[in-house]
Amino acid sequence: MSQFPNPTFPEWRDKSLDDALLECRDQVESPDFETVQRWREAGGKVVGHFQVSFPEEIVHAAGMLPFKVRGAPTDPNLADSHFGSYLCSILKTSLELALSDKVELDMFVSHPICDAARNLAAIWGRNFDYPCQTLYLPQNPNSTGSIDYLRHEYDRMRRVVEEIAGHEITDEALAQSIAVFNENRRLMRELYDIKREQPWLIAAEDAYALVSLAGMIPREEHNELLATLLPQIRERTAKQEDRIRVVFEGGFCEQPPFDLIRMLGRTCYLVDDDLHIGLRWITDDVDLDGDPLRNLAVAYIERSSYSPVQHDTRKPKEKMLIARINEARADAAILAAAKMCEPGLEEQVAYTHALDDEGIAYFVSEFEENMTTFGQLEMQVETFVENLLFA
Amino acid sequence: MSTLEDGSQLVGRGNKEGAALFRDWFAELNETARTGGQAAYVFVMGSTNEILKTFDLPVVFPEINSLQTAVRRVAHEYLEEAEDYGYSPDICGYVKADVAVQLRGGEHPMGNLPRPTISVLTNACNTYIKWAEIWERMYGTPMFTIDVPGTRQAGKQTWAGNSDFEADRNYVEVQLRELITLCEEITGKTFDIDKFREVLGHANTMTRGWSRMLELNAARPSVFNALTDGTIYLGVANGFRGTAEGAAYFDRLVEEMEYKAANGIGQTAEEKYRLLFVGVPCYPIFRRFNELFTEWGGTFVNSTYLWFASGGTNRGFEYDLDNPLASLAEGMLVSVRDSMDSMFFQDDVLEQMITDHHADGVIYHPIKSCRTVSTGLADGRRSLTEKTGTPSLFIESDMMDRRVVSEAQMKNRIDAFFEGLVSRRQLAETGQND
Numbered sequence: 001m002s003q004f005p006n007p008t009f010p011e012w013r014d015k016s017l018d019d020a021l022l023e024c025r026d027q028v029e030s031p032d033f034e035t036v037q038r039w040r041e042a043g044g045k046v047v048g049h050f051q052v053s054f055p056e057e058i059v060h061a062a063g064m065l066p067f068k069v070r071g072a073p074t075d076p077n078l079a080d081s082h083f084g085s086y087l088c089s090i091l092k093t094s095l096e097l098a099l100s101d102k103v104e105l106d107m108f109v110s111h112p113i114c115d116a117a118r119n120l121a122a123i124w125g126r127n128f129d130y131p132c133q134t135l136y137l138p139q140n141p142n143s144t145g146s147i148d149y150l151r152h153e154y155d156r157m158r159r160v161v162e163e164i165a166g167h168e169i170t171d172e173a174l175a176q177s178i179a180v181f182n183e184n185r186r187l188m189r190e191l192y193d194i195k196r197e198q199p200w201l202i203a204a205e206d207a208y209a210l211v212s213l214a215g216m217i218p219r220e221e222h223n224e225l226l227a228t229l230l231p232q233i234r235e236r237t238a239k240q241e242d243r244i245r246v247v248f249e250g251g252f253c254e255q256p257p258f259d260l261i262r263m264l265g266r267t268c269y270l271v272d273d274d275l276h277i278g279l280r281w282i283t284d285d286v287d288l289d290g291d292p293l294r295n296l297a298v299a300y301i302e303r304s305s306y307s308p309v310q311h312d313t314r315k316p317k318e319k320m321l322i323a324r325i326n327e328a329r330a331d332a333a334i335l336a337a338a339k340m341c342e343p344g345l346e347e348q349v350a351y352t353h354a355l356d357d358e359g360i361a362y363f364v365s366e367f368e369e370n371m372t373t374f375g376q377l378e379m380q381v382e383t384f385v386e387n388l389l390f391a
Numbered sequence: 392m393s394t395l396e397d398g399s400q401l402v403g404r405g406n407k408e409g410a411a412l413f414r415d416w417f418a419e420l421n422e423t424a425r426t427g428g429q430a431a432y433v434f435v436m437g438s439t440n441e442i443l444k445t446f447d448l449p450v451v452f453p454e455i456n457s458l459q460t461a462v463r464r465v466a467h468e469y470l471e472e473a474e475d476y477g478y479s480p481d482i483c484g485y486v487k488a489d490v491a492v493q494l495r496g497g498e499h500p501m502g503n504l505p506r507p508t509i510s511v512l513t514n515a516c517n518t519y520i521k522w523a524e525i526w527e528r529m530y531g532t533p534m535f536t537i538d539v540p541g542t543r544q545a546g547k548q549t550w551a552g553n554s555d556f557e558a559d560r561n562y563v564e565v566q567l568r569e570l571i572t573l574c575e576e577i578t579g580k581t582f583d584i585d586k587f588r589e590v591l592g593h594a595n596t597m598t599r600g601w602s603r604m605l606e607l608n609a610a611r612p613s614v615f616n617a618l619t620d621g622t623i624y625l626g627v628a629n630g631f632r633g634t635a636e637g638a639a640y641f642d643r644l645v646e647e648m649e650y651k652a653a654n655g656i657g658q659t660a661e662e663k664y665r666l667l668f669v670g671v672p673c674y675p676i677f678r679r680f681n682e683l684f685t686e687w688g689g690t691f692v693n694s695t696y697l698w699f700a701s702g703g704t705n706r707g708f709e710y711d712l713d714n715p716l717a718s719l720a721e722g723m724l725v726s727v728r729d730s731m732d733s734m735f736f737q738d739d740v741l742e743q744m745i746t747d748h749h750a751d752g753v754i755y756h757p758i759k760s761c762r763t764v765s766t767g768l769a770d771g772r773r774s775l776t777e778k779t780g781t782p783s784l785f786i787e788s789d790m791m792d793r794r795v796v797s798e799a800q801m802k803n804r805i806d807a808f809f810e811g812l813v814s815r816r817q818l819a820e821t822g823q824n825d
């Protein structure tokens with residue numbers, strides 16, 4: 001279990017809802033990841049795991065902090081010379097965080113989510129002495145062998161993490177961690193229920209900040225944060241406005257700039273999205289009885305969301321998107337992709353054709369985490385929204 | 392062949408026979424398209440030809456089809472068509488050229504291509520998966536991903552007998568069995584284990600030939616151009632893997648290379664500087680790209696391309712015909728993993744190649760289209776330079792998209808690189824570079 005003698009993120013405590021959310025936004029907007037630094041200063045160890053999904057429970061059960069490596073709004077001054085052109089920004093800024101010592105890790109794990117990211121373990125391994133590994137999550141989840149395989153792969157990861165932690169990770173510890181994460185998943189689902197049902201109660205950027213924090217503070221702290229703020233959010237008396245309801249798709253890996261989400265939230269209700277979908281990958285409780293690693297593997301294969309970086313014949317992505325739009329009673333979709341993100345850009349084509357067939361309006365855009373000007377984009381989005389509102 | 396006079400007939404035979412095999416292959420595909428026959432779409436890193444040939448399924452390699460459009464200088468037409476359909480200029484040119492081929496009903500500069508009845512791919516390149524999804528959407532083509540777990544950490548490969556390796560091998564074997572079932576359903580044929588053994592035997596012969604051919608290029612002068620000749624050999628290695636023709640081709644190719652090595656017959660260009668190539672060739676100006684090096688006496692003696700694009704055949708894994716399916720699973724695991732290693736951990740591979748092939752320099756050619764190959768090259772280069780001090784050149788362009796190929800800029804950089812090599816050698820000869 002994560003041990004946190006001192007909270008890594010105390011700023012929100014004993015504050016009004018608005019002030020607490022302001023602290024959450026500030027924390028997420030900062031490129032310095034102070035919460036991770038505080039964890040380390042208290043003697044804690046950190047495993048950085050790149051987007052999208054990672055079995056954080058294994059690291060948590062070792063008493064270490066799983067940190068979601070998600071790039072940062074920073075310039076890749078040191079990292080730039082380690083990469084060529086035609087690459088997405090998140091690769092560079094993630095490495096920048098490590099090279100600049102803003103985030104110190106004890107282990108780095110990436111996944112074969114895309115052609116670029118699958119190079120990361122090798123690149124980090126050439127630059128840091130700590131273990132830098134690829135966790136080979138199954139790319140054939142439809143195979144009858146995928147759960148057995150993944151159970152073994154999780155066990156392999158457990159052994160590596162044990163070496164770093166310096167002690168065994170027992171099944172009991174894993175089960176306790178799964179329980180903590182189940183609670184977290186329940187709270188995140190509740191947050192998204194609010195977004196879908198009463199989006200006027202929470203600003204898009206506040207909801208995003210609350211989700212994003214999950215990957216940078218211990219989950220017990222995150223549970224406490226959500227458990228405290230969600231009831232207050234529900235009690236708000238804000239009134240519904242005449243805005244269109246949109247689903248944002250394209251935030252599964254590189255994250256759009258905070259100001260972009262803020263801008264979208266000003267213009268419409270963001271009723272569902274795939275932002276940081278890896279932190280919400282498992283869509284239901286993970287079983288607590290029996291072999292915890294198998295339970296995690298089963299949940300990954302059988303009870304999980306979708307993204308452009310996984311092919312599963314049971315989850316055709318365009319159908320999943322349409323279901324997401326329908327379940328959120330959205331009027332339209334924003335089909336975004338990070339610049340140079342091959343899977344995201346490829347999926348855009350399938351999405352646009354499918355939404356054309358369904359007669360669902362959409363707006364196609366590209367973003368980069370380091371974008372700072374949104375004037376043109378805001379005007380385009382407003383025009384798109386007005387066309388729908390006054391159609 | 393004991394005399395130069397007799398043996399001289401061997402020189403260049405591999406290229407001629409390779410071209411002929413290519414024509415035969417495309418003629419077969421043309422006929423399949425005409426008759427509406429079945430075809431399997433596959434990829435170079437883990438084609439599973441061994442299973443597909445057992446079912447007599449003609450194989451289509453969309454990567455090879457796409458590069459052919461670039462070599463024939465019509466790629467831009469196909470790219471533009473796919474971009475009009477919605478695909479971004481920033482994604483893989485191979486994918487886009489194939490999308491255009493499909494939109495044109497299979498029309499390709501080398502003839503008509505059949506539609507996919509099934510697509511089989513590995514995870515060695517993630518774009519394979521996105522690519523096969525396109526056919527799945529266009530035609531409802533069943534796609535089968537053979538998920539081959541790669542090396543988890545530099546230098547931490549596991550081998551037979553290790554429990555982690557066995558878990559990976561079992562996973563691959565389960566998938567191969569599932570693929571066989573799918574092929575039986577699609578073709579209506581029963582899997583023939585004896586034919587399968589025969590196919591594996593041909594693949595073993597080819598593997599021996601491939602490994603020997605690479606080895607022979609350590610000769611001074613080198614016996615084939617790893618960039619240009621090598622691409623022909625790669626085409627045959629992929630398209631004819633598991634066939635009697637493919638096996639015979641490599642037997643004869645080795646005979647040619649053995650002869651050239653024994654008689655000191657090198658490449659067409661005089662060899663002054665032995666180079667390694669890292670990345671994917673610049674197909675839009677393929678011949679000229681090579682000339683920019685050979686004009687200075689630079690010859691390509693090996694490449695990571697010959698490793699990863701042969702699906703790791705360089706690893707030399709030979710199947711155990713007494714235990715064919717388990718052995719294919721092990722072979723795929725070891726070979727496809729090696730393919731991935733030669734992209735992601737290319738600095739380690741190159742360090743060995745520099746020694747084995749007596750290389751004077753390394754040419755890195757990262758490309759817009761392929762992030763699998765290109766993402767780690769700048770960092771790998773830093774590491775290799777630190778470890779070996781070997782001179783290297785880093786030039787970015789593309790394998791398909793002429794919009795990002797600037798021959799003049801490339802020439803400037805290549806000329807400067809060679810000027811550096813020349814002075815380095817002069818200093819070495821006069822003992823002034825210590």
